[in-house]
Amino acid sequence: MQINISERLMNFVQKKKKYEKGQFIFYAGDVIQNMGIVLSGSIQIEQNDFWGNRIILDKVETGGFFAETYAITGEPLMVDVQVIEDCEIAFINIQEIMNGKNVQSKIKLSQILVNICSRKNLKLSQKIMFTSTKTIRSRLTAYLTYQAKINQAMEFDIPFDRQQLADYLNLERSAMSGELSKMVKEGLIETRKNHFILKEIE
Numbered sequence: 001m002q003i004n005i006s007e008r009l010m011n012f013v014q015k016k017k018k019y020e021k022g023q024f025i026f027y028a029g030d031v032i033q034n035m036g037i038v039l040s041g042s043i044q045i046e047q048n049d050f051w052g053n054r055i056i057l058d059k060v061e062t063g064g065f066f067a068e069t070y071a072i073t074g075e076p077l078m079v080d081v082q083v084i085e086d087c088e089i090a091f092i093n094i095q096e097i098m099n100g101k102n103v104q105s106k107i108k109l110s111q112i113l114v115n116i117c118s119r120k121n122l123k124l125s126q127k128i129m130f131t132s133t134k135t136i137r138s139r140l141t142a143y144l145t146y147q148a149k150i151n152q153a154m155e156f157d158i159p160f161d162r163q164q165l166a167d168y169l170n171l172e173r174s175a176m177s178g179e180l181s182k183m184v185k186e187g188l189i190e191t192r193k194n195h196f197i198l199k200e201i202e
Contacts, residue, residue, distance in 0.1 A: 005112060006065065008112055009112060013091065014091060014096075018087070019041075020083065023082070023083045025083065026080065028047075031074060032067060032077065033071055033074075033093050034067070034071055034093050035066065035094055036066050036081075037063075038064050038065070040086075041062065044057075044058065044059045044060070044084050055167055055170055057168075061159065068120075071092075072113065129142060130142045130168075137182075143169060145198075155196070156196060160194060161193070161194055188201070
């Protein structure tokens with residue numbers, strides 16, 4: 001479904017740009033009119049505080065899109081958008097289209113944006129469920145259970161490395177790694193890098 005939405009959005013693209021790993025596409029505080037579509041590579045949406053602490057809100061890979069809410073509302077960004085793999089981004093100037101005279105384009109784009117925003121709200125709700133519990137293990141088990149469900153398998157790869165997973169779940173990496181080690185010793189999981197196998201309890 002996401003690829004289908006991206007294909008429909010391509011009809012509205014006005015420019016494309018390539019970025020290298022480590023570059024920032026948008027910074028917190030920017031006021032933007034463009035939403036982006038990831039044509040290749042991947043980016044992450046993150047929140048960084050004054051002291052350098054980071055929370056990863058989302059990872060967006062090929063076929064995904066970002067910044068649509070800020071482009072619609074004109075509100076300053078509360079997040080940074082950083083490239084984590086060399087990528088090419090297509091941009092759509094939402095304000096220009098919505099303020100233009102082509103009524104048909106406005107209607108089509110509005111329908112797509114409603115779909116996107118609904119899906120993003122659902123994804124945000126899922127993240128809140130992962131991070132609302134108090135213990136490290138409960139956050140890990142909630143996230144890994146969700147991954148097993150969407151992959152329809154007990155063995156799967158997650159889209160984050162260890163540091164990114166810790167940032168996404170708002171955990172200290174060392175404490176999270178320690179809990180993962182305990183879960184391995186208890187026979188609950190097997191893991192190597194971003195690969196996980198969930199084990200049934202006998």
